[in-house]
Amino acid sequence: MQPFEYNPNPGRVVFGSGSIKKLPDEIKRLNKSKPLLLSTPQQADQVKALEPILKDGSIAPAGLFSEATMHTPTHVTEKALQYTRECGADCVVSFGGGSTIGLGKAISIRTGLEHVCVPTTYAGSEMTPILGETAEGRKTTKSDPKILPGTVIYDVDFTMTLPEGLSATSGVNAIAHAVEALYARNTNPVINLMALEGTKALAESLPIIVNKPHDVDARSKAQYGAWLCGMCLGSVGMSLHHKLCHTLGGSFNLPHAETHTIVLPHAIAYNSPKIPETMQRLADVLPESHGDAIRGLNVLLTKLKVKRGLKEYGMKEEDVDKAADIAVSNPYWNPREIEKEPLRETIRRCWAGEEAKADL
Incomplete structure (x- = not known):
């Protein structure tokens, strides 16, 4: 057998139907209490379904930023960062696919905020320490262990309406x-x-x-x-x-x-x-x-x-x-x-x- 090196992914995974109900506990596990919810404009209504789940767990969302878009353009990230500061969020919850998770990564690596993902597609971005960003028509990527989201909640219920x-x-x-x-x-x-x-x-x-x-x-x-x-x-x-x-x-x-x-x-x-x-x-x-x-x-x-x-x-x-x-x-x-x-x-x-x- 050829020699190799293996570095296990340190991210936490919570998998199963209905596992979204564990979101408040996962936020508390991080010693946080004011999550910023992220989504695309198309999923803004869907992500609001998390609010009663959070409130039932005594977690009050700091706000919702629903302007995530594909390829993570830096001008959208700058707008989201300003909103993050204004609402006083102490962690980020990305709800959606690669576009939203990419924005969550961009915010997290710039601010140090904990990042929790709720994927609704099969893109896999939530499992990587990689961030791809677009500026002036060029997409660049960078890799850093700090980019990796800390917790991922895989709830199949949120994929049932994926076209x-x-x-x-x-x-x-x-x-x-x-x-x-x-x-x-x-x-x-x-x-x-x-x-x-x-x-x-x-x-x-x-x-x-x-x-x-x-x-x-x-x-x-x-x-x-x-x-x-x-x-x-x-x-x-x-x-x-x-x-x-x-x-x-x-x-x-x-x-x-x-x-x-x-x-x-x-x-x-x-x-x-x-x-x-x-x-x-x-x-x-x-x-x-x-x-x-x-x-x-x-x-x-x-x-x-x-x-x-x-x-x-x-x-x-x-x-x-x-x-x-x-x-x-x-x-x-x-x-x-x-x-x-x-x-x-x-x-x-x-x-x-x-x-x-x-x-x-």
């Missing part, structure tokens, strides 16, 4: 975390177990959710898979897939989960010549792969009825060259050398919505 389409793309986004962890430079056996188990759970549950969105067992299985995949993202380095998605999302204002969904099979196809063992292990946990991981991913995306082209989200064909230039401008580790022309063709295929194939 089928967003469930699908959010879940594939989670799978992407696990897939890149399998061939990360600093991967290890524990993370590999989590990555394969998380991918399997999501690949099996997401098609059920798309056709039966109120299936509680499938929703619970997907949330379990998302937790494991998020652990992978938070524990080892990422490569081409995540670099491409950050470039595309931050530079062209493309939706986060949808971009990850489109890019994943193409990024894996690009790297496939250099990761044969990973490709086999991935094929083994993808239904209907017939021993071919790229086929398995293509079949999964077909079953999930998701859009396959970035052009469907507003990316222009002339942006392909710009995206390739940005993607190669900052060197980063990847199992296959980053070559501009094959990478440009990979991005073009993502733009056009073609099926992935390993021929570059």
Whole structure:
């Protein structure tokens, strides 16, 4: 066996239907009493459902900031920080997906406030010490153990109304975390177990959710898979897939989960010549792969009825060259050398919505 290093994630997880009722106790456990609630504008009404739960536990929310948005733009963070100071919050509770949790991380790392997450999607951001922020059209990421939320409450009840389409793309986004962890430079056996188990759970549950969105067992299985995949993202380095998605999302204002969904099979196809063992292990946990991981991913995306082209989200064909230039401008580790022309063709295929194939 190859030598490795493993650093366990110190975050606390509370998992199960109805676990939101434990939120007051979790805040008290941190010796806090005035949480700032965070959400997107679309979830402002839903997050208000936490207020009576908190009050029943003798916790009075300091306020609600409901302007979280994708890619965590710094101007929104500055506005949220001012509100945090004005309302006198002593901790932050993020309710939602990656956009809201990203804002919670941005506030927490700047202020030192404890951060509690209530995820309502499968994005996995709540399990990572990584913060991606956008300023002046460029998305940058930083990693710091202090960014990792301290407590995460996984209550499947809050995922039951997640639209089928967003469930699908959010879940594939989670799978992407696990897939890149399998061939990360600093991967290890524990993370590999989590990555394969998380991918399997999501690949099996997401098609059920798309056709039966109120299936509680499938929703619970997907949330379990998302937790494991998020652990992978938070524990080892990422490569081409995540670099491409950050470039595309931050530079062209493309939706986060949808971009990850489109890019994943193409990024894996690009790297496939250099990761044969990973490709086999991935094929083994993808239904209907017939021993071919790229086929398995293509079949999964077909079953999930998701859009396959970035052009469907507003990316222009002339942006392909710009995206390739940005993607190669900052060197980063990847199992296959980053070559501009094959990478440009990979991005073009993502733009056009073609099926992935390993021929570059």
